[in-house]
Amino acid sequence: MSENETPPIPxxxxxxxxAVIEQAAICFMEKGYHATSVDDVARRLGCxxxxxxxxxxxxxxxxxxxxREGMRRLFEAIxxxxxxxxxxxxxxxxxxxxxxxxMLRHHHFETVVAQGVQIHRFGATTPDQRATLxxxxxxxxxxxxxxxxxxAAARDxxxxxxxxxxxxxxxxxxxxxxxxxxxxxxxxxxRNARDRLAVMMADIIIDGLRARG
Amino acid sequence: MSENETPPIPxxxxxxxxAVIEQAAICFMEKGYHATSVDDVARRLGCxxxxxxxxxxxxxxxxxxxxREGMRRLFEAIxxxxxxxxxxxxxxxxxxxxxxxxMLRHHHFETVVAQGVQIHRFGATTPDQRATLxxxxxxxxxxxxxxxxxxAAARDxxxxxxxxxxxxxxxxxxxxxxxxxxxxxxxxxxRNARDRLAVMMADIIIDGLRARG
DNA sequence: GTCTATATGGTGATAGAC
DNA sequence: GTCTATCACCATATAGAC
Numbered sequence: 001m002s003e004n005e006t007p008p009i010p011x012x013x014x015x016x017x018x019a020v021i022e023q024a025a026i027c028f029m030e031k032g033y034h035a036t037s038v039d040d041v042a043r044r045l046g047c048x049x050x051x052x053x054x055x056x057x058x059x060x061x062x063x064x065x066x067x068r069e070g071m072r073r074l075f076e077a078i079x080x081x082x083x084x085x086x087x088x089x090x091x092x093x094x095x096x097x098x099x100x101x102x103m104l105r106h107h108h109f110e111t112v113v114a115q116g117v118q119i120h121r122f123g124a125t126t127p128d129q130r131a132t133l134x135x136x137x138x139x140x141x142x143x144x145x146x147x148x149x150x151x152a153a154a155r156d157x158x159x160x161x162x163x164x165x166x167x168x169x170x171x172x173x174x175x176x177x178x179x180x181x182x183x184x185x186x187x188x189x190x191r192n193a194r195d196r197l198a199v200m201m202a203d204i205i206i207d208g209l210r211a212r213g
Numbered sequence: 214m215s216e217n218e219t220p221p222i223p224x225x226x227x228x229x230x231x232a233v234i235e236q237a238a239i240c241f242m243e244k245g246y247h248a249t250s251v252d253d254v255a256r257r258l259g260c261x262x263x264x265x266x267x268x269x270x271x272x273x274x275x276x277x278x279x280x281r282e283g284m285r286r287l288f289e290a291i292x293x294x295x296x297x298x299x300x301x302x303x304x305x306x307x308x309x310x311x312x313x314x315x316m317l318r319h320h321h322f323e324t325v326v327a328q329g330v331q332i333h334r335f336g337a338t339t340p341d342q343r344a345t346l347x348x349x350x351x352x353x354x355x356x357x358x359x360x361x362x363x364x365a366a367a368r369d370x371x372x373x374x375x376x377x378x379x380x381x382x383x384x385x386x387x388x389x390x391x392x393x394x395x396x397x398x399x400x401x402x403x404r405n406a407r408d409r410l411a412v413m414m415a416d417i418i419i420d421g422l423r424a425r426g
Numbered sequence: 427g428t429c430t431a432t433a434t435g436g437t438g439a440t441a442g443a444c
Numbered sequence: 445g446t447c448t449a450t451c452a453c454c455a456t457a458t459a460g461a462c
Contacts, residue, residue: 016427032332034247037455049456050429059456089423114394119245151422161424164413171417174391175384181327182383200377204384208421209364210302211374229445250437262438263447272438 017055020045024052025066029111033063033119060123064132067117070109071139077102078146089159089206092150096205100176100198104183111180144169172205230268233258235321237265238279242324246276246332273336277345280330283322284352290315291359302372305363306419313389313411317396324393357382385418 010018023044027036038059042049056062081094103110117136124133148169154160160168179201188194223231236257240249251272255262269275294307316323330349337346361382367373373381392414401407 031335032245032247032328034245035332038457039455048429051427053457054427057457092422115245116394119248122244154422159424160422161420163417163422167410167413168417168422170391170395171388171414172422174394175388175418178383178387178391181329181387197380200380201384204376204381204421205388206421206423207374208417208419208423209305209367209373209376209381209385210419210421211372212425226445251439252437261447264445266439267445270439 013055020052020055021062021065021069024062025070025108025112028063028066028115029108033112033115038062058129060120060129061132063112063120064129064136066109066112067136068132068139070106070113071136071143073106073109074099074102074113074143075139077105082146087159088150088154088157092147092154092159093202093206095147095150096172096176096202097198099173100179100201101195103176103179104185104188104194104198107180107183107185110177114177114180144173147173175205176201226268229264233265233268234275234278234282237275238283238321238325241276241279241328242321246325246328251275271342273333273342274345276325276333277342277349279322279325280349281345281352283319283326284349284356286319286322287312287315287326287356288352290318295359300372301363301367301370302419305360305367305372306415308360308363309385309389309415309418310411312386313392313414314408316389316392317398317401317407317411320393320396320398323390327390327393357386360386388418389414 020041024036024041027040027044030036031040038049038052041062042052045051052062056065078095078098081091081098084091084094086094117133117140120129120133124130148165151160151163151168151172152165155163155165188197233254237249237254240253240257243249244253251262251265254275255265258264265275269278291308291311294304294311297304297307299307330346330353333342333346337343361378364373364376364381364385365378368376368378401410
């Protein structure tokens with residue numbers, strides 16, 4: 001959403017490729033990567049699989065593109081929160097709210113991200129694919145580290161209890177990311193409802209279930 | 214772990230079938246259901262797939278057995294917590310600790326449970342399989358409802374903040390269940406380490422990240 | 427760029443020997 | 445009960461017409 005994100009004039013090809021990736025994400029979300037055939041993706045695009053292979057050389061690469069786009073959206077979503085003015089706790093809260101919102105908004109992409117790179121540990125054969133795999137794993141770690149650092153900062157500022165940073169980050173992010181299993185985008189109309197839900201989820205992570213006092 | 218759980222003398226056949234299901238769970242965990250071939254399961258058992266098919270008529274049924282056993286272990290784990298003497302909050306905490314422990318202890322089964330019944334919505338063809346599918350979905354709901362009820366009780370007793378019960382249950386369980394993505398059983402020796410981890414996870418859910426006071 | 431064949435390999439499931 | 449051999453099918457990927 002920042003001003004220099006959008007490329008000037010996206011070419012027709014880039015748009016077509018983006019459409020392929022988007023529909024592939026929906027297919028992978030619905031049936032899982034392995035159960036999805038390239039024909040399924042083509043059917044959803046209303047074309048034959050020749051076109052799909054024209055834009056993406058292998059099914060594995062198709063998955064990588066979806067995963068990469070999913071991660072890109074996650075980073076993009078929390079970026080404004082990182083610049084939020086306020087205490088380290090307020091920044092952390094803004095990050096969690098933004099992340100929860102992104103998980104709901106980009107449900108299909110993030111479901112595929114969760115399916116994970118693990119499945120492809122043996123499927124990546126070419127050196128090129130292996131490099132992409134490493135890149136995606138690294139981007140996951142980088143993302144989690146942003147939260148670990150912020151949790152550590154907030155703890156050192158005295159805002160948090162004496163939590164283990166690594167475990168806290170995993171439980172906190174897990175609580176938000178588990179929404180891929182229960183959230184149904186079509187049952188939830190409108191941006192407002194989604195934003196309210198994201199705030200409620202983040203509040204539970206920050207404050208816990210227990211009453212204050 | 215209760216005294217009337219163990220069948221008197223499990224027959225050799227029951228043991229063999231249990232071994233098939235156990236190894237299938239590990240395969241499904243490692244590669245996912247669809248990417249796992251029946252030959253993979255057989256190879257892990259050190260036999261040919263003839264034996265696998267002897268104990269389980271189809272691959273779909275094999276998945277169902279793993280899922281059913283995974284759910285059985287989850288119910289078994291929290292059952293003692295339900296009888297814990299103490300306040301509704303203490304019962305809730307005991308349930309969360311027990312659930313976290315079960316997720317870590319039965320990592321391979323619970324990873325498969327998470328893969329979900331959703332994938333089989335179109336794979337279940339026979340009426341028998343459809344019935345099993347409904348049963349498994351129902352058992353998931355029943356399990357979540359146990360936590361919802363306890364959260365509602367603790368809230369009505371004034372122990373919790375003014376949380377939405379349904380969302381609180383989903384975020385809380387999700388925070389624990391996400392461990393299927395990061396926990397590595399073999400990197401974590403000993404029962405004590407696991408139990409401590411489970412307590413830490415549950416504490417984060419109950420108390421949240423923020424400091425008390 | 428997009429399509430329609432088609433080559434190729436692997437997988438679920440079955441039949442029948444032992 | 446367990447194995448080997450085999451069938452039928454489906455999916456990835458390619459080749460080549462248009």
